[in-house]
Amino acid sequence: MSKKALLLHLTLAIVAPGCLAAGWWMFSRARHGDPVAWIYTVEWPFFACYAVYMWWKLIHDDPASRRDAMSVPATMVRRPLAMARGARRSASGGLAAADAPEEAEVTAQDGGQSITFDPYDESDPELAAYNRYLASLHERDRRRA
Amino acid sequence: MSATAAGLDEARRLRGAARRYQVMAFVVGSMLLLLVAVAMPLQYAAGSPAMAQIVAPLHGACYIVYLLTVADLARRAKLRIMELLAMVGAGFLPGLAFVVERRISKKFHLA
Numbered sequence: 544m545s546k547k548a549l550l551l552h553l554t555l556a557i558v559a560p561g562c563l564a565a566g567w568w569m570f571s572r573a574r575h576g577d578p579v580a581w582i583y584t585v586e587w588p589f590f591a592c593y594a595v596y597m598w599w600k601l602i603h604d605d606p607a608s609r610r611d612a613m614s615v616p617a618t619m620v621r622r623p624l625a626m627a628r629g630a631r632r633s634a635s636g637g638l639a640a641a642d643a644p645e646e647a648e649v650t651a652q653d654g655g656q657s658i659t660f661d662p663y664d665e666s667d668p669e670l671a672a673y674n675r676y677l678a679s680l681h682e683r684d685r686r687r688a
Numbered sequence: 689m690s691a692t693a694a695g696l697d698e699a700r701r702l703r704g705a706a707r708r709y710q711v712m713a714f715v716v717g718s719m720l721l722l723l724v725a726v727a728m729p730l731q732y733a734a735g736s737p738a739m740a741q742i743v744a745p746l747h748g749a750c751y752i753v754y755l756l757t758v759a760d761l762a763r764r765a766k767l768r769i770m771e772l773l774a775m776v777g778a779g780f781l782p783g784l785a786f787v788v789e790r791r792i793s794k795k796f797h798l799a
Contacts, residue, residue, distance in 0.1 A: 582745040669692045680797050
């Protein structure tokens with residue numbers, strides 16, 4: 544078990560029963576005539592569930608696949624994205640071609656036929672629109688910095 | 689739907705989730721400040737709990753909605769554990785909401 548997992552288990556072991564205990568306390572107060580406590584009687588079990596959800600999510604969080612989707616500069620997204628698309632176009636063909644990021648063009652086999660894909664192909668309106676969108680985000684950050 | 693359209697769609701959804709988080713962070717942060725700086729002194733120093741009885745449950749309800757926006761954002765984009773903890777803690781540590789909101793908004797390219 545990793546240190547991170549141990550820490551997460553420990554945190555959950557303290558937080559979840561704590562939330563439930565607080566919920567129970569509020570429930571007893573509500574029964575004894577504190578109307579506001581009814582709201583907290585509902586809230587604390589929700590917090591307990593939230594703690595379990597976050598624990599589950601973080602336990603299954605794979606650091607290797609970490610991506611900060613929108614904080615990546617446009618130029619870094621543009622090429623891999625376009626190449627991923629080219630690789631997908633080649634459906635049954637090998638994905639090996641997409642592993643060479645230095646190549647401006649990706650060539651893949653598709654049923655014996657060769658497909659050439661240009662990631663900077665501006666004639667594709669969808670791809671061009673996406674590239675414009677990324678470029679505008681990048682430009683805005685650059686101005687702000 | 690092509691891969692490009694799916695990517696654009698996902699980017700827009702992520703932006704929407706970040707925007708919803710931003711709004712709720714502002715609401716919860718403001719309410720907590722109101723609670724700590726005005727309602728609680730009124731209750732414990734001036735002995736009039738009327739305002740606290742309204743603001744406290746309202747803050748609790750908004751905090752639940754806020755936590756849902758945090759979970760939604762964390763589902764769409766990977767956040768660091770410390771970022772998540774700070775986002776959750778922003779609901780009960782006065783002032784933290786504004787600091788964290790600024791940081792997260794910058795990360796997701798929001799104003």
